[in-house]
Amino acid sequence: MIRRTLTAAGLVLFAASVVLPLVWVAVTSLKSSPEIFASPWSLPADLRWANYARAWREAGIARCFTNSLIVTTATLAILLPVGSMAAYVFARYPFRGARWLFGAFLGGMMFPLFLTIVPLFLLLRDLALLDSLEGLTLVYVAYSLPFTVFVMTGFFHTLPQELLEAAMIDGCGHVSAFLRVMLPLARPGLIVVGIFNAIGLWNEYPLALVIAVSEEIRTLPLGIANLMMMEHYQSDWGALFAGLVIVMGPVLAVYWAFRDRIHDTMVAGALKG
C-alpha cells in the first residue's frame, strides 16, 4: 500500500516536472515584461495577447513561420514519393545488391549529423545552394530518407503479394500497379511517416543553423534562438515567450492528435536492431 502510494506520488511528480514548465511558458506568454520580472510565479493581471502580435509582426516570427511551413511542406512533398518508391522496390522487387543498398540507407539512421556538416556546407556552397530554402529542403529530404525508407519498406512488406499479382494479371504494368493498387493501401503508413517527419523538420536546428545564414530564410527554431539573443538587449520577454508558444504549439497539437501512432512508429524505428 505504502509502496503503491509512493509510486503514484513519484509518477505525479514526474508528470508535473514535464508539464508545469510548459504551462509556465504558456502563462508567461500572456504577461507583461515587468510582471515577468516581478513575480515569475503569478498569473497575468490582464491577458496580454499583444505579446503575440508583437512576436508575430515586429520580432519577425511571421517570416520564420512561413519559411518553416514552406521547407517542411516542400520536404514532405519530395520525401514521401521518393522514399516510398525506393521502399516499394526494397520490399517487393528483390534484386542483386538489394540488401547491401538497403543497409547503406539504414546506416544513415546511425550516422551522427556532424560528421558530414563541414563537407555538406562546402558542397552546398559550391552548388550555390547555401543560404537558400531550396538547399535546406534538399538536405532535409536526404537526411529524412533513411527513416522513411525503413518504415515504408516495413509497411509494404505487410501488404499481401496476391494483390500485386492480381493487378499484374489484370494488365497493370509495374508503375500502375504501384500507383493504383499498392500506394493507396500504404496510405496509413504514409500518414504516420509524414507526421513524424514533419515534427522533426519543424524542430530541426543544427542543419538550419549552418545552411540558412541570412535573415530572410530563417526557420522558426533559428528565429526564436535569435530572438532570445536579441531580447537580452531589448527585454521584450513577453514577446519571446509568445514566440516559444508559436514554435511548440503546433507540434504539441499534432503530437497529441496522433500520439498513439507516433509512439508505435518511434518504438519500431528505435528497436529495429
Added chain:
Amino acid sequence: MSPSSRRGLFVAGFLAPAVVLYGMFVVWPVAEAFAFSLYRWRGVSEHRTFVGLDNFVRLGSDPVFRQALGHNLVFLLVGGTAIMALGLAIAHAVHGSGRGPRALRGVYLFPQIISGVVVAILWMFIYNPSFGILNGSLKALGLDALALDWLGTPRTALPALVVTFVWHGVGFYIMLFSAGLRTIPVEVHEAALLDGVSGLRRFVSITLPMLWAVMRVAMVYVVIGALNVFALVFLMTVGGPDRRTETMLTYLYEQAFKNSEFGYATALAVANFVIVMLLAGLVMALFRRNPQDARA
C-alpha cells in the same frame, strides 16, 4: 522490351531519385569527411595541404578538445546513468499500475517532441538568476543563499546542463523500456508470484534479464546522445563560462564556422564518430551476454 528488362528498368527508375539524393548529400559528404580530416585547410582559400594524421595528433594535445571530451563523458556517465535509472523506474511504475499510465504515456514524450531550441530557452529561464522559477522557488523557501546564477557559475553550469539533458531525453527511454516490458509475458510474472518472488527481487532476477536486449539498445542511444549533445549547450552556455561546458560538437562548430578551420574541424568530427563507435561497440560487447542465458 522483354519483361525482365522492363522489370530492371522499373527497379532502377524507382530507386534512382532516392539513391541520387542520399548519395549526393549523405554518402558523398561522409566519404569527403574522412578525406578532409587529412588536410590542413583554412576555409576561404581553396588552398589545402595534405598533412596526413597531423590534425589528429594536434587534437590529442589540444587542451580544449580534451576538456570537451571530458564534459561529454560527464553527460554520458552522470546524465546517462540518471536517464537509464529514471527511465527504468518510471517505465516500471507505469507498467505496474492501472489507469493513470495511459494519460502519462501521452505526456512523457512532450520534451522529446518539442524543439531542442525551445527546451534550451525554457531552461535558460528556469535557471535565470533574476526571474527564473528555480531561484524564485528557492527564495520563496527562504533558501536565498542557494539562488545562484546557475549557468554563469563555472561550478554549476555543467551540472545544470546535465539536468536539462536528462529532462529532455528521458521520455524516449521510458518509451523504449515500456515497449520492452510489454513483451514480457504475463505468465512469467504470475509464475514468479506463485513462487513467492516479488518486489525488488522479481525486478532484478526476472524483469531486468528479460529487458536485456532493450537495455543494450538503450545504452547505445545514450552513448550517441551524450557524445553528440549540441543545441542545448550551444544555446544555453555556448560552452562557457570559460569553456567549462565546452563539448566536442560545440568546439567543432567553433572551429568550422567561426575559425574556418575546415580540416581541423572535420578531423574533430571523425574523432567524435570514432569515439562514438568505439564506445557503442564496447557497450554491445560488455552487455552481449544475457545473464539469463548464463544461468540456463
